[in-house]
Amino acid sequence: MTLKTEHRALFEYIHKRTPIKESDFSNYCDHFRIKTLKRNEFILRQGAHCDFLAFVNKGCLRLFQYNEEGKVLTRYFAFENKFGTSLSSFINQTVSDEYIQAIEPTELLMITRKDFYELVENVPEINVIYRDILEMAYTTTVKRIYNFQGVPALERLKWVMEYQPMILTRLPSKMVASFLGVTPYTLSRLKSEL
Amino acid sequence: MTLKTEHRALFEYIHKRTPIKESDFSNYCDHFRIKTLKRNEFILRQGAHCDFLAFVNKGCLRLFQYNEEGKVLTRYFAFENKFGTSLSSFINQTVSDEYIQAIEPTELLMITRKDFYELVENVPEINVIYRDILEMAYTTTVKRIYNFQGVPALERLKWVMEYQPMILTRLPSKMVASFLGVTPYTLSRLKSEL
DNA sequence: TTCAATTGTTGCCATAGGGCAACTTTTACA
DNA sequence: TGTAAAAGTTGCCCTATGGCAACAATTGAA
Numbered sequence A, B: 001m002t003l004k005t006e007h008r009a010l011f012e013y014i015h016k017r018t019p020i021k022e023s024d025f026s027n028y029c030d031h032f033r034i035k036t037l038k039r040n041e042f043i044l045r046q047g048a049h050c051d052f053l054a055f056v057n058k059g060c061l062r063l064f065q066y067n068e069e070g071k072v073l074t075r076y077f078a079f080e081n082k083f084g085t086s087l088s089s090f091i092n093q094t095v096s097d098e099y100i101q102a103i104e105p106t107e108l109l110m111i112t113r114k115d116f117y118e119l120v121e122n123v124p125e126i127n128v129i130y131r132d133i134l135e136m137a138y139t140t141t142v143k144r145i146y147n148f149q150g151v152p153a154l155e156r157l158k159w160v161m162e163y164q165p166m167i168l169t170r171l172p173s174k175m176v177a178s179f180l181g182v183t184p185y186t187l188s189r190l191k192s193e194l
Numbered sequence C: 001t002t003c004a005a006t007t008g009t010t011g012c013c014a015t016a017g018g019g020c021a022a023c024t025t026t027t028a029c030a
Numbered sequence D: 001t002g003t004a005a006a007a008g009t010t011g012c013c014c015t016a017t018g019g020c021a022a023c024a025a026t027t028g029a030a
Helices: A005-017 A022-031 A087-092 A113-122 A124-150 A153-163 A165-170 A173-180 A184-192 B005-017 B022-031 B087-092 B113-122 B124-150 B153-163 B165-170 B173-180 B184-192
Strands: A033-037 A042-044 A052-058 A061-066 A072-078 A099-102 A106-112 B033-037 B042-044 B052-058 B061-066 B072-078 B099-102 B106-112
Touching (some): A005 A106, A022 A124, A072 B124, A124 A153, A124 B124, A153 A184, A165 A173, B005 B052, B005 B106, B022 B113, B022 B124, B052 B113, B124 B153, B153 B165, B165 B173, B173 B184
Antiparallel strands (some): A061 A072, A061 A099, B061 B072
16 A cells, blocks of 8 residues: 555655654554645634644645734744644643744645644654654754844844745745844845845 | 652652652652752853753752853753753754853752663653653743743843742842843843833 | 735834943952 | 952943835735
8 A cells, every 4th residue: 555645745754754664654644634725824823722733745834923012923934844833732732822824825734632642652753753843843942042132133034044045935024024023124124235 | 768858859849740659759869969069160061962951959050152242142040940951952962052050059960861861761750751841941932932022121021020030039130131132231221110 | 917905115213222431339258 | 347350220322123104016816
């Protein structure tokens, strides 16, 4: 039995991080169900419980929240071959402060929290993958803190240009600004300084 | 056999989070060795590998790094009953960007990375504790990002006053400023606006 | 393909926070 | 416990970024 096309990228993702046989993967990969989203469609809103984990096959997810003054604060973009979830809510089964939205027409593989934790307990490769997700999420956020604390906006922009160019090429500038923690006016001005 | 005084607080910490018998804990608690630090003493420097996890019995640790211009960026203070380590380095066995320093005369329980991961594999309670540490580290850093991205300095100060008052009462103002991401001048001015 | 709606740019001024200097207060340890 | 060094405060001015308004460019749905 051969793998469905839709599960191919996820298999490669896992295979890159830990030894895994395609035949084993195919035993449980149907827990990851395909879901397509239109541009701007939400899969999580503030106040809801995040009970899923999503792997991006195609398209892009944005994680953000609103601050007290109603300003949009963008924390993360998940492009192809990345996982997206509101991890704090997913882990602790608490209400989410964050929204998750598709920015482009998007195809996801989604697994429920319950199914995922069952795989984490019973499938060593998924256990490794979960550890990997947690570690990456953590190290990414720590880098981001140091960035906001000690790096001026123009340098943050240059960093994104170098290491995450898709953020600039695929997303509206308004969202890039929100990700960088500046207004669209300022981003526009920073660009002209490059 | 009764628990040594030095292991009491760690036992309580674990006990609060997961069922555990004192007699079981005493089987492996000697992996956590006591270490005392003088004020300002370092236990980790940038460029070293962080191969330990420290539980603070008494005193306070500061985690920080320098940015390109040499400015001190403080990320976290670990007071009594908190764990401190440079988690990215600890997890990935990479070189640390961070320093860890005692701010007060400090008493720690330290366990090596090797011993700790052995306990994580073999002792269910320690496995739970490790998951807990990762989750808290992650959710703390995410909150901090949203703080820097969308909350003005005066509000950040008020937040610390309410939720982490020890930062203000026990630490020099210079370090508080660095933690808040402002200069000591600005912190001094913010205080007069309260 | 068009055109209303959204997004991006830029001039102008406002504001938050930075940095220096001078001064005061606190601290540490001889 | 005296004193030098460090830390904290404040006046003054500077810089980075914010916010409004007017305009230009782009977009997407009919």
